[in-house]
Amino acid sequence: MNLLQDQLQKICKLVLSTSANHSNVIPEMERMNFVLQLDACRNVSVPLIRAQDLLTTPGFSLSRKTVIFVTGWGSSINRSNAGPVAKAFACRNDTNFMVLDAANFIQTFYTWAAVNTDTIGRFVAQALLKLDRSYVTRNVHVVGHSLGAQIAGATGRYYQQLSGGAQLPRVTGLDPANPCFYDGFKKLPGTQSGDAAYVDLIITNPGLAGTAEDVGDGNFFAQGLAPIKSGCTGLDAIPCSHQRAVDYFTESVYPNNTQNFRGNYCAAYANLWTGRACTRVRTAIMGYAASRSGLYYVEVNPTENYGKEANPDTFTPSNSACGACNLNS
Template sequence: MSSSIAVVLVVVLIGISESIKTDSLMMTSSLTPEISKSDKLKLIVSQNAESSKDTDAIETDISNEHDPRDALKDSSSPDADVLRNKTTEGLISLNNKAENTMTGLDDSESLKLARPASSYQEALLNRLQDQLNQFVVGLPLDLGFSTLNYICSTIVDLGVVRSKLIPDMSRMSFLLRSSDDCQNTSIPLTQAEQLWNTTGFYQDRPTVLFITGWTTSINNSNSGPVAKAYLCRNDTNVLILDAANFIDTLYTWSALNTEVIGDYLAKALLRLNTSYVTKQFHLVGHSLGAQIAGSAGRNYRRLSGGQILKRITGLDPANPCFYDGNELEGLRSGDARFVDIIHTNPGMFGTSKRAGDADFFVQGRIPFKPGCESLDPISCSHQRAVDYWTETVYPSNGNDFLAKRCKRYSELLLGNYCKNTNTVMGYAAKATDLGLFYVGANPEEPYGQNANLQSYTNSDTKCGSCAS
């Protein structure tokens, strides 16, 4: 697979470089534009992807214990070395061109070129974002996501891309969902201490804070079913993080924003009673929301002088741009006293890394979940983590998912050699049950294979329905 990826990455980098060069010339001249380089790039990538279908280069060795994406880093082949070197050199070159356009010029010349230099930097950023969002189309899935993740992580490391939509703490808030009168109350993060005396908040109950993922807002997210399940319990304060539009933008900008949003969230939690936060607060995040939760846990510990949150649950934490040794660390063990992760789309939208204290891989390392065949299989599988979690929140469904413990990552492929320990996945997971787990699932509700049909609570239940 490394040679195919090398070809694609080199083509992508050449295409980006040539496209930026063309854009730069067009900004300072009136030459008639030729056929765009990006169109040529898409054609070349498409042709390479089509031809690669008939070779063994893109086949994944399912016996490999490593994440398929790790082939880029773990391979010692000359092709892999060329890939890494060319990608890094190419992106460094692009960054240097943008930042050093005016180097060596006197003041008058600098003033003359100030506008073109700024436009060049703008064109560079836009071109990189365009490639990240478009070039995967038409590629085999394993090749496409591997390349996307490698380029995205490299760009983040080099500091080429910086978010245009900078998070503003004053625009973010907690949304308290109350079952008493079906009212939603907004509490600004900058005034988080108001939560303590807000009508509908019970100081003697634990609190869950749900953080949604990429391309979501408070009015367009999967928070409704989660809140409904918790309100059906009637024993937990339910908060949703309203992050404004700071994760509803281009993916790389949203990913870059997770660390800052997490820092703001940690500062808001510092305004609340320390004992309550460390003993009663539970952060649950989906996709990029999981990465925000991890950042909040790390920053809370730093800002509080060593205090640590009780639990963080990651629902298929976002994969691209994270967990590759760059500045975006990603949710991991140590961000709370207990970090449990439910993996449902490993290696694609969700990470395949073993990162928590307890990592539950539903259907193992297979990235597509049962029941998603007739839908968008990637998005559906990524969302399934929320569906599974929500099912377990209903009081009668706590033990719907029972897991098998695996000694090695390779055993996750089919789970045949994992030991049947009946470890609970979901709301009722125990902080003492640590390790790597395989979990089976049904294609439709009840998703949990251990669900009791006599007492099962369906998501269509009316209890807690005012939250939907």
């Protein structure tokens, strides 16, 4: 895996140093949509180029906050990890939840998809500019996994640039993709502090599929710098660990689970190796309710409930009826 990472970084440097088109699959804003969850069973697509139509779409409410979820490399709107996240937000019933449908622009050769994250983020920012600025700067939260996390960060950077300095309130990076980012690439800097008023990262496969950098405002390292999470074994250990960031965030979205993950503050990055020197006096919540800045070591369980602070009497499991589609109801 380390050899593959090295080779991807070399390819990225080569691609980004050329003056030719960086990707053979060029993103087109006209082919991207926001897929708005209307209820547990129904959704509707709104083109990015007509994002203002959201304001008159039944099921979208300006009295609610909006979460935009961006999936990772190789995913599509019909084949992604967005389903469990959508179910958790449906259980909350207090959020406009949308998934970015980026068509085939992240379903291609990895380095091309990585380069495309910047353009896709700009398109999403341009779409948000079609909405009321005061609403967007108070209520829009962009959440992304892997390459989707890099799109989320680019969205925040471009929104600030194109709006003349206005910021999104929050960007959450779920194990932001590591290859092609955070290695001196000025064109692909990666999600980081400053992309929104608050940038929180949940890091679960550091140094492999996900970054090991503490570049957010709130940096939450589940089990520290161990790249493989408890409960992930065998040939699936790396993708399982990379996915865990989504699993932890999803668990934290359910109303009864928002306090399930508590991280201990680490004064130095090296403390993340064991977490023993990280203080239990200064702590912060990881996931949906995150709000604090700093570097945190978070203990997790190998299976659901993943959060160590979960209350067994009130815990909502991912297979609960809450938020699920029931066509017979």
